[in-house]
Structures are given as structure tokens and as C-alpha cells.
Amino acid sequence: MKRFTTGLLLVLFLNNVLGSPVRDSLLAALDKAIAASPAYDQQKLKTITGLENALHDGITLGERYDIYLQLFNEYKSFTYDSAYAYARKLTTVAYAMKDPARITYARIKLGFTLVSSGLFKETFDSLHTLDARGAPDSIRAEFYSLMGRYYYDLGDFDNDSYYTGAYNQMGSLYMDSALQLYQTNSFDFSYFRGLQALKGGRIDEASASFKRIIGRQGLAPHQVALVASTLADIYIRKGETDSAIDLLIRAAIADIQSSTKETSAILNLAEQLFKKGDVRNASIYIERAMKEAVFYGARQRKIQAGAILPIIEDEKIAAVEGQRKVLIEYASVVTFLLLVVVALAIIIFLQVRKLRVAQRALSEAHARTQEINHQLLEANKIKEEYIGYFFNVNSDYFTKVEKFKKAIEQKLSDRKFEDIRFLAGNINLKKEKEDLLQHFDKVFLKLFPHFVEDFNALFKPEDRIHLKEGELLNTDLRIFALIRMGISDNEKIAKILEYSVNTIYTYKTRIRNRSLVPNETFEEKVMQIKAL
Incomplete structure (x- = not known):
């Protein structure tokens, strides 16, 4: 990890000088980390199992509280359901101990889990009644920084010119309170001060702050990922895409090494690579981002990945x-x-x-x-x-x-x-066309695994489409699969499926006429079929 942090700025410099060879080596390192991710996850699960085995009837409430807290910390960026469950258990034990500080701390952990999963209303309901004024400084600092993060994340999620600014201002007020309580030489103080500058529009100040942090020795993988990802966002705003991509690769590798599933680094990396024309890698990493978001249960990440994934697949x-x-x-x-x-x-x-x-x-x-x-x-x-x-x-x-x-x-x-x-x-054009359509069917059904059932739900039982053995989709389904992917022009659909425009129009009219919904809203219903 030390070699990782000290060599980061050198790698970025070499990439600007040497160009793509360094980028290729970074992407190769990321692919290697992805391949090794099951081993990292297995190590985390081994640690979790050891902690869970320590839970038995003979331990005290204080010991149980400490173990629940350790289990929460292992799960908090790994799996939402388990993190939430242990946060609730932590709260229950704290109330049983009648310890106000532990109760406050447990509720803060519960709020952290909720905001990480994108449950903003639930986070507000959980935290707005919490009074941390009597708690120790360390707990108060964590509470104020969590509230700051809540408003920052809410602003990013809304992405609205009016509300985002108001949320950022509210978040910065909480960050002011948190920064007064953190030790000035701590990672949390440096990171949140840089984040506050970034959300306040002081880009140069934020950039300098994060560069100082990332040059430190001994940063944990999760800390490296957090700083590199945030600094990459600054480079994106400045239009320095290459430097941003290199940092996002580093952040994604660090996330994998720490088994962090609640992450935006690999999602942002896929988006930037797609904009650079690297569709192959963008497709690999967006699928990885979606897989991580589903594994953790991060709703906002799934929404973000779901918005980009069809665009990349359409390009493929x-x-x-x-x-x-x-x-x-x-x-x-x-x-x-x-x-x-x-x-x-x-x-x-x-x-x-x-x-x-x-x-x-x-x-x-x-x-x-x-x-x-x-x-x-x-x-x-x-x-x-x-x-x-x-x-x-x-x-x-x-x-x-x-x-x-x-x-x-x-x-x-x-x-x-x-x-x-x-x-x-041995040219076999018919076989080539069948293979192409089979490939399209597999990709599409990977995105929309329930498309056939949901599509058939728009028809009476006797009018539903029944696929032959071995078929994934047929022509009727492919036409509306393409429409669901955003290709609604009859001429484009005709070119892709190698039919005439009139044939495509005939297919669509015949299918709409059999449906249970009005013709004018049929395609709208198809567009409402949910992806994975």
C-alpha cells in the first residue's frame, strides 16, 4: 500500500509523458484485481466468520456491543443488509446497556448504513431527532460529518441547479461543526476540509488539499480509493480527463483490495472511458459497477449504472x-x-x-x-x-x-x-446472421431477464408469444427489444434485422392490435419493462 501511495503522482506524470503504455498497464492491473476480487472477498468473509463465532451467550453486553461494532465496520461498505442488521443489533444492545453515548454512536452507524444505500428519507428520519450535543467529541464529529455527507450526497443525487446548492450549503454547515472536533492532523479532518472546499466551489483549494492527502504514507486502501475518486472528480471538472481516468483506475483497484462494494469509482471510470471511445473496457467496468451496486444494495448506484449501461451496450x-x-x-x-x-x-x-x-x-x-x-x-x-x-x-x-x-x-x-x-x-451468411441475433438476444436478456414474461403480460394468454425450444427471442420480441433499447426508428430496426421497413411496420401493427393496452400506449408500456 505504501508503494501505491508514494508512486501515484509519479505514475500520473509518466502517463502524461509516455501516453497509453502506462494507461494500458493500469487497466491490466485493474483487470488483474477484478480477477482476484473473490480472494479479497473471501478474506473479508473469513474475518467476519471469526467475529460471528465469538458471539455466544456467555459474553457480556459490553463485549457483545464491541463485536457488533466490529461486524458493522466489516459490512458497512460490503453488504447493506448485513450492515443494517448489525447496526440495529448495536442499537438494541446500547439501549439495553442504558449508555447514552453508545446509543448515539449506534444510531449514527445506522444512519451511515441508510445514506450509503441511498435511502435519503429514511436517513433523515433516523438522524434529525438525534441530539449528539452531550456525546464525546469523537462521536459528535462523526455525527456532524455524517450529516454533511447526507446533504452532499442528496445534492449529488438530485443534481438540480437550485436544490443541490442549498443542500451543499447545509452540508457545509455541518462540516464546519465536524472540523472543529477532528484533530487537525487526522485523515478525516484533511479529507472533509477538502470535500467542503469542493462542494463550496473552491476547486483549486480542494485539489491542493487532496493532492497533499494522497501523498501521505500509510494510507489504507479504502482511504486511497476515497481520495483518488474525489480528486478524479476535480480533474473531470477541469477537463483533465486522462489524469481523472488514471486516478479512477487506482481508486477502483483500492476498492477491490478492500472489498468495498459501495463505490462510485468504477462506475465513473466506465463513463469516462466510454466518452474516450473505449467501448470494450467501458462495457466491462459498467457491468462490474452494476454487479457491485446490486451486491451491496446501493439504490443510487444502481440507478446511475442503469442510466449508462444501455448507452454503452447500444454502442457495442x-x-x-x-x-x-x-x-x-x-x-x-x-x-x-x-x-x-x-x-x-x-x-x-x-x-x-x-x-x-x-x-x-x-x-x-x-x-x-x-x-x-x-x-x-x-x-x-x-x-x-x-x-x-x-x-x-x-x-x-x-x-x-x-x-x-x-x-x-x-x-x-x-x-x-x-x-x-x-x-x-465455408461462408454461411445465414449462420452468421443467426449467431449475430443469438448474441444480441443473450446481451439483451442479460439486461432484461424478465422481458419475455413482462412483454407477454401485455396480452391475453391465447395471444402470448411462445418461444420454440432453444429460442431466446423471436422476430416479434426482437423488434420490441430494440425499441426497449431506445431504437424506435423503423428504418434502423429494419436494417438491423434485415427486413424491409414495411415488414417491420406490419409486425408492429399486428402485435399492437393483439395487446390488452391501447395501441398508442403500447410502446410506452414496453419502455416501462424494468432492467435487472
Whole structure:
């Protein structure tokens, strides 16, 4: 971890100087961390199991309180349900102990869990009645900073020009109270002071503060992720996207190493990579962000990821469609050239057979007249011409085929079409189209696993669509799957599914006429089908 923090600024400098090689190494490190994430999670679960095993009937209330607090701290950024459950247990034990300080502290932990899950109303209901004035300074500081975070997060979630400013002002008032209680050399004091400057629009002050923090030795992975993610937000506001991406990668790695599921780093990273045109990595990381949000139960993160995910997947589908069209064009050229070769082979075979017949006739007619000799010379000339023609044509053809093959390999090498040579000789356009549609079906149903059931709910039982064995979607469902993905133009749908515009219109009209809802609201109902 020490090497991570001390080398961060150097990595950012090298990335500005050297460019993409450093970025590639950072992304490779992130991919490696994602692959190792089950091991990090397993270690956390091992720690949790050890704590849970320490709970038994013979321990005192004070010991039970301490264990519940440790379990809460393990779960607070890992799983909402468990964190909430232990926060409630912590509160129950605190009341049983009749200890005001512990009661206040337990309720603060409960509020932390609620705000982390995006339950803003519940957070307010839980905290606004809490009076921390008589609590120790450390507890009061945590209460005021939590209230500050609550208003900051609420402002970010609303993202409104009027209310966000008001919420940020309220949050900064609470942060003022918290900063008076934290030790000035502590991480919390430095971080919240920088956050207060950021929310107050003092960008340069906030940037300098977070740069000082991230240069410290001995930061925990979660602290590194928190500072790097916040500093990345400042770089995004300044338009320094490359530096922001590098910091977000670092933050995402640190989140994985600390098994932090309540995180926005990898979500923001996916969004920035998508804006830079890196659709492949953006798709991987947005799916990871959605998975983390679902695992933790962070509602606001799921909403944010759900807003970006269809856009990225739509871009992926468009890219696949473009690749398919290019492949079909190349396949058509290859097929044409193969047909030319077959035609030439037939012609040459027929001519060679004729020449052989002529040779046999010449061997039996040594005594023929000058006219026959002339015919023989003419036949030999024909033979020479055809053989020369054959070799010239075949030489040119094989040269073209070789160039064409190299061009295909060069163009498709990055797309991993390892079987291109096999495809060149065994073109099956129908199979390619089926594979493309099958791929679309899988991606779509991954986003909308209940689409078929929800779609059929719009029809009477006898009018519902029944898929054949092995089918994921059929044409009827694909049309409205594309509409659900945001592609509503008939011409675009027709191009994607390779039908005429009139055919698509006919399909849509027929389906709408069978539905239980009015025709004019049918597509609106389809758009209301929920994603995962």
C-alpha cells in the first residue's frame, strides 16, 4: 500500500509523458484485481466468520456491543443488509446497556448504513431527532460529518441547479461543526476540509488539499480509493480527463483490495472511458459497477449504472453490426472469387481434355496433309495460349487471394476472428446472421431477464408469444427489444434485422392490435419493462 501511495503522482506524470503504455498497464492491473476480487472477498468473509463465532451467550453486553461494532465496520461498505442488521443489533444492545453515548454512536452507524444505500428519507428520519450535543467529541464529529455527507450526497443525487446548492450549503454547515472536533492532523479532518472546499466551489483549494492527502504514507486502501475518486472528480471538472481516468483506475483497484462494494469509482471510470471511445473496457467496468451496486444494495448506484449501461451496450451492438456488415462484404468478395476459380478450372479442364484428344489424333496421323499439320500447329498454339492463360490468371488470382487474406487477418486480428480462414472457404451468411441475433438476444436478456414474461403480460394468454425450444427471442420480441433499447426508428430496426421497413411496420401493427393496452400506449408500456 505504501508503494501505491508514494508512486501515484509519479505514475500520473509518466502517463502524461509516455501516453497509453502506462494507461494500458493500469487497466491490466485493474483487470488483474477484478480477477482476484473473490480472494479479497473471501478474506473479508473469513474475518467476519471469526467475529460471528465469538458471539455466544456467555459474553457480556459490553463485549457483545464491541463485536457488533466490529461486524458493522466489516459490512458497512460490503453488504447493506448485513450492515443494517448489525447496526440495529448495536442499537438494541446500547439501549439495553442504558449508555447514552453508545446509543448515539449506534444510531449514527445506522444512519451511515441508510445514506450509503441511498435511502435519503429514511436517513433523515433516523438522524434529525438525534441530539449528539452531550456525546464525546469523537462521536459528535462523526455525527456532524455524517450529516454533511447526507446533504452532499442528496445534492449529488438530485443534481438540480437550485436544490443541490442549498443542500451543499447545509452540508457545509455541518462540516464546519465536524472540523472543529477532528484533530487537525487526522485523515478525516484533511479529507472533509477538502470535500467542503469542493462542494463550496473552491476547486483549486480542494485539489491542493487532496493532492497533499494522497501523498501521505500509510494510507489504507479504502482511504486511497476515497481520495483518488474525489480528486478524479476535480480533474473531470477541469477537463483533465486522462489524469481523472488514471486516478479512477487506482481508486477502483483500492476498492477491490478492500472489498468495498459501495463505490462510485468504477462506475465513473466506465463513463469516462466510454466518452474516450473505449467501448470494450467501458462495457466491462459498467457491468462490474452494476454487479457491485446490486451486491451491496446501493439504490443510487444502481440507478446511475442503469442510466449508462444501455448507452454503452447500444454502442457495442452498433459496433458488432458494423463488423458484421464488413464481414459480409469480405465474404461476398471471397465467394465471388471462388466462383471465378471454379469457372476457370472447368474451362481449363475442358480445354486440356481437348488438347489431349488432339495430341492422340496427331500421333496417329503422321501422314496427314499440310492442312492437318497446320491444324496441329494451331492446336499446339491453343494449348500454349491456354496453359499460359491458366498460369497467368491463377497467379494473379492467388496473389489477390493472398492480399485479401492478409487484409482480413490485419483488419480482424484485433477482433479475435480466429477462424477467418475457415470462414473464407465455408461462408454461411445465414449462420452468421443467426449467431449475430443469438448474441444480441443473450446481451439483451442479460439486461432484461424478465422481458419475455413482462412483454407477454401485455396480452391475453391465447395471444402470448411462445418461444420454440432453444429460442431466446423471436422476430416479434426482437423488434420490441430494440425499441426497449431506445431504437424506435423503423428504418434502423429494419436494417438491423434485415427486413424491409414495411415488414417491420406490419409486425408492429399486428402485435399492437393483439395487446390488452391501447395501441398508442403500447410502446410506452414496453419502455416501462424494468432492467435487472
